[in-house]
Amino acid sequence: MILSVENLKVVYRGVILALDGVSLEVREGEAVALLGPNGAGKSSLVRAVAGLLPKFEGRVLDGHVRLFGEEATHLDPVRITGLGLTAVLEGRPLFRYLTPVENLVAAGHRLSPRELREGMDEVFTRFPRLYERRHEQAGYLSGGEQQMLLIGMALLTRPRVLVVDEPSLGLAPKLVEEVMHTLDALRREKGLSLLLVEQNARAALAIVDRVYVMERGRVVFEGDAQSAQEDQDVMEFYLGKEEVGFRQARRYRRRKRWV
Amino acid sequence: MSDLLPYLIGGLANGALYGLLALGFVLVYRATSVVNFAIGEFLLVGAYLTYTFALFLPLPLAMLAALPAAFLFGIIVERGFVRPLLGRNVVAVIMATIGLASTLDGGAQLVWGPDLKYLPGSLPNLGFQTGEIFVSSRAVWNLLLALPLGLGLLWLLRRSRYGILVRAISEREVAALALGIPTARILAGVWGVSALLATLAGALLAVASGVGPNLVFLGLKVFPVAILGGLDSVGGALLAGFILGILEALSQRYLETVLPGFTEALPFLVVLLVLLVRPYGLLGERQIERV
Numbered sequence: 001m002i003l004s005v006e007n008l009k010v011v012y013r014g015v016i017l018a019l020d021g022v023s024l025e026v027r028e029g030e031a032v033a034l035l036g037p038n039g040a041g042k043s044s045l046v047r048a049v050a051g052l053l054p055k056f057e058g059r060v061l062d063g064h065v066r067l068f069g070e071e072a073t074h075l076d077p078v079r080i081t082g083l084g085l086t087a088v089l090e091g092r093p094l095f096r097y098l099t100p101v102e103n104l105v106a107a108g109h110r111l112s113p114r115e116l117r118e119g120m121d122e123v124f125t126r127f128p129r130l131y132e133r134r135h136e137q138a139g140y141l142s143g144g145e146q147q148m149l150l151i152g153m154a155l156l157t158r159p160r161v162l163v164v165d166e167p168s169l170g171l172a173p174k175l176v177e178e179v180m181h182t183l184d185a186l187r188r189e190k191g192l193s194l195l196l197v198e199q200n201a202r203a204a205l206a207i208v209d210r211v212y213v214m215e216r217g218r219v220v221f222e223g224d225a226q227s228a229q230e231d232q233d234v235m236e237f238y239l240g241k242e243e244v245g246f247r248q249a250r251r252y253r254r255r256k257r258w259v
Numbered sequence: 260m261s262d263l264l265p266y267l268i269g270g271l272a273n274g275a276l277y278g279l280l281a282l283g284f285v286l287v288y289r290a291t292s293v294v295n296f297a298i299g300e301f302l303l304v305g306a307y308l309t310y311t312f313a314l315f316l317p318l319p320l321a322m323l324a325a326l327p328a329a330f331l332f333g334i335i336v337e338r339g340f341v342r343p344l345l346g347r348n349v350v351a352v353i354m355a356t357i358g359l360a361s362t363l364d365g366g367a368q369l370v371w372g373p374d375l376k377y378l379p380g381s382l383p384n385l386g387f388q389t390g391e392i393f394v395s396s397r398a399v400w401n402l403l404l405a406l407p408l409g410l411g412l413l414w415l416l417r418r419s420r421y422g423i424l425v426r427a428i429s430e431r432e433v434a435a436l437a438l439g440i441p442t443a444r445i446l447a448g449v450w451g452v453s454a455l456l457a458t459l460a461g462a463l464l465a466v467a468s469g470v471g472p473n474l475v476f477l478g479l480k481v482f483p484v485a486i487l488g489g490l491d492s493v494g495g496a497l498l499a500g501f502i503l504g505i506l507e508a509l510s511q512r513y514l515e516t517v518l519p520g521f522t523e524a525l526p527f528l529v530v531l532l533v534l535l536v537r538p539y540g541l542l543g544e545r546q547i548e549r550v
Contacts (some may be wrong), residue, residue: 081439093434095427097544105420106427107438155439171382 001069002026002047002193003085008063010044010053018044020217026161031187031194031213033204033225035234036214043090045214046165049195050087051077068160082110084160085111088153088196090169092146096139099151100130103138107153116156123152126182132205142177151182158237161193168200176203183207205229264392266508272398275405276460280477281484281496282409282480283456287312289491290429290449293341297354298457300363305329305458306465307371310378316381322462328457333454337447354404366494368472382466397467404459409497411520412452416493425449483526487533489543499541503529 003026010019019041026032036042047053049065053074065073067083075083076136091110095103104123108116124131127148133141138149147167154162164183184207186196198204205211213221228234235259284298295301296509308328312321338355340359344352385403417421428435428442435442484503490494503526510522535542 050437052433052436055436077436078439078441081437086439087437089434089437093431093437095430095432097428098423102423102426104410105423106435108439109420109424109440153438232308 001066002028002030003195004064004066005045005049006064006066008045008048008065009061009063010041010048010058012044012056012058017061018217019048022214022217022219023063023065024212024219024222026195029187029191029193030210031184031196031208033201033208033211034195034197034214035199035201035204039216040214041217042214043135043165044217046087046089046163046197049080049085049163050089051075051080052087053088076154080159081159084158085163086154086157086159086161087163088150088165088167090098090165092143092150094138094146094150094153099136100134100138100141103149103153104156108156110158111156119156123155127152143171144178147171147175147179151179151186155186155190159192161195163195163197163216164166165197166199167196168203176200180204180207189228201234262461263364263512266396266512267326267505268392268398270505270508272395272401272504272509273503275401276463276500276505277480277484278497278500279405279456279460280481281488281491281500282493283453283460284414285488285490285493285496286412286456288485289493290425291341291352293352293356296353296479297336297360297363297478298453299456299475300360300367301329301333301526302455302461302464303470303472303474304332304363304461305454305469306461307367308332308458309462309465310371310376310470313378313380318378318382318466321378321380322459325458325462328493329458330451336454337450338547341392341450342443343448359533364472364475367528369386371470373472374417374467375473376405377469378465397463400466401463404463405497408456408459413494413497415437421445421448426497433486435538466535480526483530487526487530487540489540491539491544492542495540495542 003096005024007024008018008019009021011017022041022045023033024032034042034045044058047056047058048060053059060073063073064071066084067080070083072080072083095106098106101120104120105116108119111119122234124134129145130149130152133145138146141149154164167179171179178204183194183196186192194208196204196208205225205228208225210220210224212219213228213234221228221231265504280298280302283301284295287293287295305325309322309325311325316324321345327402336359340355341352344355382396384396385399387394421485424435424440428438428440428445432442449539462473464477483498487497488497488504506525506529507522514521537543
């Protein structure tokens with residue numbers, strides 16, 4: 001098991017319960033999507049597995065995170081990335097005042113100068129646009145370019161499992177497709193495991209094997225991508241297959257209490 | 260004209276010290292957003308450390324030996340006063356530095372006493388004379404140490420891997436952590452370097468005028484210098500140090516007879532005027548905003 005989360009409970013500031021007993025698994029070489037609406041607790045899960053909760057005044061109340069079979073619930077982020085899990089947080093967490101080259105250098109801080117140079121070459125070959133703008137401040141790159149840079153940075157940490165939080169946020173549909181395609185290609189080439197956290201369920205479903213759906217701090221659906229697409233509720237509420245009219249919206253609220 | 264030059268050289272010598280000290284201050288501010296009100300005390304402790312070493316060693320060696328000691332001192336301060344408050348409001352850390360300042364002030368007087376002490380021994384005399392102009396040894400030493408160190412640091416911050424990591428952390432610590440960058444260790448190093456710079460400034464000052472509790476007041480000069488350069492600009496700190504040093508010298512030459520005491524107020528007046536035109540300081544960075 002690459003990553004397993006068991007009955008995880010997370011609170012912020014001691015009182016706000018963000019995760020209420022979440023369990024999920026990512027297996028070797030597998031791509032898993034974690035879907036759910038705003039405030040479902042997806043990002044809290046990302047922070048928890050990356051060891052970043054303390055930075056957000058949060059902590060794990062109960063449950064376990066295991067990485068490659070090792071207990072990793074309360075490890076610090078330096079150890080966790082050392083083990084091979086890299087999380088790309090939401091909100092394009094790159095260094096805006098640094099150039100793309102410098103961003104990559106920062107990300108590849110563990111590599112030897114030669115490995116770093118080779119890694120950078122690889123990123124720039126994959127994303128030629130970044131190469132053209134390699135000496136501009138990253139804050140001035142377009143949203144798509146920033147996302148590519150983030151993926152490149154994540155690669156330079158040499159991960160075995162990659163957790164990506166909302167890469168589609170604020171991107172045009174065309175670019176979303178491109179980002180998803182890139183993630184998919186990378187996973188296959190490098191044999192990575194991928195946990196893709198998304199609100200854009202349609203885009204995510206195209207490249208994953210299995211799906212978890214979260215709501216209000218709990219997992220409310222779990223299954224392979226195929227069955228998610230066939231599941232009536234998941235399709236309606238998260239994929240927007242049919243227009244959710246007023247009546248359905250009320251039904252949705254009613255159902256929510258049951259899950 | 261020829262009577263102006265000695266003033267200018269003196270101004271440059273002072274400016275080098277201001278620059279060094281402001282460099283230490285700005286480095287910490289930039290990396291951790293902590294306004295270190297104890298920077299004057301760093302200088303004081305550094306000067307006393309140099310003095311203590313100088314009791315056993317020749318002065319140049321004592322100055323050298325004080326540097327690693329100062330680095331260690333900076334790390335201890337970071338571990339003891341800054342790290343426990345990390346993640347809290349920045350103001351909490353700033354208040355802690357004010358407390359630290361008083362503690363160090365008192366501590367230094369307890370250990371070394373309140374009286375002015377002169378360093379035994381002296382640096383080799385590097386003063387020289389060209390024609391009418393006499394360049395003091397003090398000026399040569401100050402510039403010789405401050406300029407390469409300041410520019411070297413600037414280069415390190417711009418180009419080296421360590422510098423890139425410092426800048427990355429200073430911009431977004433959480434993002435740096437997520438990449439597995441050991442932020443705590445690097446930030447401790449930054450405090451160490453800051454203390455080292457303050458110590459060198461303190462040592463140079465001590466060589467010229469002895470060590471006593473009043474050295475702390477040079478710490479006050481740091482604020483106009485750092486703000487003038489742009490609080491987050493390391494290069495600006497160095498530049499502003501020299502600018503204010505020279506302006507002070509000019510004021511001493513021309514204005515002191517008309518307006519006694521004006522020189523003391525001058526740095527703050529200059530800052531006020533510059534900030535009206537350039538709110539980010541001379542070399543301060545503008546915020547990137549994508550709309």
